Amino acid sequence: MAFPYLEAVLGFMILMYIFETYLDIRQHAALKLPNLPKPLVGVISDEKFERARAYSIDKSYFHFVHEAVTIVMDTAILYYKILPWFWKLSGNIALYLGLNPKNEIIHTLSFLAGVVVWSQITELPFSLYSTFVIEARHGFNKQSLQLFLMDMFKGICISIFLGPPIVAAIIVIVQKGGPYLAIYLWAFILVLSLVMMTVYPILIAPLFNKFTPLPAGELREKIEKLAASLKFPLKKLFVIDGSTRSRHSNAYMYGFFKNKRIVLYDTLIQQCKDEDEVVAVIAHELGHWKLNHTMYSFIFVQILTFLQFGGYTLVRNSKDLYESFGFDTQPILIGLIIFQHTVIPLQHLLNFGLNLVSRTFEFQADAFAKKLGYAKLLQAGLIKLQEENLSAMNIDPWYSAYCYSHPPLVERLAAMEEPDTAKKED
Numbered sequence: 121m122a123f124p125y126l127e128a129v130l131g132f133m134i135l136m137y138i139f140e141t142y143l144d145i146r147q148h149a150a151l152k153l154p155n156l157p158k159p160l161v162g163v164i165s166d167e168k169f170e171r172a173r174a175y176s177i178d179k180s181y182f183h184f185v186h187e188a189v190t191i192v193m194d195t196a197i198l199y200y201k202i203l204p205w206f207w208k209l210s211g212n213i214a215l216y217l218g219l220n221p222k223n224e225i226i227h228t229l230s231f232l233a234g235v236v237v238w239s240q241i242t243e244l245p246f247s248l249y250s251t252f253v254i255e256a257r258h259g260f261n262k263q264s265l266q267l268f269l270m271d272m273f274k275g276i277c278i279s280i281f282l283g284p285p286i287v288a289a290i291i292v293i294v295q296k297g298g299p300y301l302a303i304y305l306w307a308f309i310l311v312l313s314l315v316m317m318t319v320y321p322i323l324i325a326p327l328f329n330k331f332t333p334l335p336a337g338e339l340r341e342k343i344e345k346l347a348a349s350l351k352f353p354l355k356k357l358f359v360i361d362g363s364t365r366s367r368h369s370n371a372y373m374y375g376f377f378k379n380k381r382i383v384l385y386d387t388l389i390q391q392c393k394d395e396d397e398v399v400a401v402i403a404h405e406l407g408h409w410k411l412n413h414t415m416y417s418f419i420f421v422q423i424l425t426f427l428q429f430g431g432y433t434l435v436r437n438s439k440d441l442y443e444s445f446g447f448d449t450q451p452i453l454i455g456l457i458i459f460q461h462t463v464i465p466l467q468h469l470l471n472f473g474l475n476l477v478s479r480t481f482e483f484q485a486d487a488f489a490k491k492l493g494y495a496k497l498l499q500a501g502l503i504k505l506q507e508e509n510l511s512a513m514n515i516d517p518w519y520s521a522y523c524y525s526h527p528p529l530v531e532r533l534a535a536m537e538e539p540d541t542a543k544k545e546d
Contacts, residue, residue: 125444129461130198136468137191140522144183147512147519151176156513159530163503164513172510175258182254186246193242198461201446207454210234224295225288228453232287236279240272255366258510263365271365274327286312287453294436294452302429309425314376321374321381329365331358334384339395343382343402346492352406353378362387368509371398373405380409391508397501400494407488413481420477424470432459478525483535495536502529 155161156169164172197203210231211221221227251268255261263271289308297304325331334340334357347354355375362369362385369387373380382402392398408414435441436455442448445458460467489498506513506529515528527535 122440122444125441125458125462126198126446129464130195132465133191133195133198136464137187141184141187143516143519143522144180144187146516147523148177148180148184150514150516150519151180151512153514157530159533160513164507168507168510169513171258172507172513175254175510176512178254178257182246182250189246198445203454203457204446204448206234207231207447207451224451225291228287228291228451229284231451231453232283236276240276244272260367260510261365262363262367267365271328278324278327290456291452302426302433305429305432306422306426309429310422317374318376321383330361331383332361333357334359339389339398342395342399346399346403347382347406350406350410352409353380354382355379356381358383359386359389360384363390369505371401371405373409387508388505392501392504394497394500396494396497397504400489400497401501401505403489403492403494404485404498407485408481411481411484411488413485417474417477417481420474428459428463431463432456435459435462472522475522475525479527482526482532486532486536490536491540499533499536502532 151173156164156166160169207227210233211227213234214221214226214230219226219230221230248268251261251263252265290305293304293308294301334343340357343357344354346352355378358381360383367387369385369391371382371384371388373382375381382405384398384402388401389398392401432455436452436459437450439450441458441462442450442455445454447454486498489495505511511529513529515524515530520528
């Protein structure tokens with residue numbers, strides 16, 4: 121008797137929805153607490169706390185609705201065999217357009233075009249509500265409907281431009297990969313990742329935001345001095361006009377080898393009135409570089425990717441697997457989609473593990489900035505960002521452990537208050 125793959129996948133999806141909803145309920149209860157956590161009393165103003173509390177509660181209610189709709193749609197699509205029906209429909213549409221659906225690449229691209237249209241239709245109401253109701257209500261949204269739709273249009277155009285050659289390459293690799301298929305797929309994704317990491321900030325990101333060099337002044341001098349002291353190969357220092365879309369703030373760095381760039385959101389500079397607080401935040405980011413966190417994470421992801429492709433090669437010719445999901449043929453892309461569904465339990469465990477590693481890295485980067493003498497300034501900067509972004513102040517520990525890749529503010533402040541181990545030994 122064939123293994124009931126579909127029933128197992130649906131069962132786990134529903135169990136995970138129940139478990140994650142339980143965590144969401146715990147977090148929602150924490151968000152409704154009327155008082156600040158004790159370590160933040162006198163640190164965060166009551167006015168900011170109330171605003172953050174209201175914002176977090178609004179987002180929490182929205183999350184409940186979004187997740188409920190998503191699980192219902194995903195379950196219905198799998199249970200009622202919508203995927204195989206849509207696969208056949210996409211072939212008929214390709215034939216109607218004068219294309220050859222027997223060509224798997226053409227058939228797959230027709231299928232994906234329909235999936236993109238469906239996802240845009242189903243997600244658009246949620247995106248509009250989140251942006252123009254919740255974000256606007258709490259003073260974050262700065263974009264017009266025209267800009268929102270233009271960004272969506274640009275994203276679709278980029279998908280149309282990049283998607284077909286990538287999908288075609290994957291199909292050809294699977295068709296001709298033979299016994300080394302997993303290695304070829306992994307190598308292709310590795311090269312693609314490196315290319316996108318290079319191309320995205322240079323060619324794609326500027327389509328959505330304006331990047332300008334940070335003007336000469338004390339802030340620029342301090343950041344360049346910090347970078348030089350750490351031998352960080354800083355080539356360019358940009359300011360991004362994040363304020364055209366949102367009042368949220370951020371900073372990041374990118375680039376390979378001796379060609380590094382740092383990007384500051386203009387909102388970050390506006391919110392941190394003390395320039396040294398911005399420098400402290402950059403010191404934290406440079407800590408990730410100095411401690412090789414980015415490299416470790418990249419290597420770990422590559423290992424997981426290779427193992428996933430290895431698992432796919434073991435089941436890609438399984439007739440029972442395809443038939444369980446309603447398919448009487450074995451399309452390559454569909455096989456990859458089905459396989460991703462069957463390993464969802466492992467993915468949840470791995471994501472939990474990655475979150476634990478990420479949280480450890482954040483503490484280490486904070487400690488690195490502290491050793492450079494930025495402890496108080498980093499604490500002040502983190503508090504300012506917490507306030508200005510109206511981030512949740514009360515966090516349920518179970519929810520935090522499972523969902524957060526960054527430690528809550530209270531934990532980060534407490535860790536920076538702890539004396540250094542070296543000083544303890546002295």
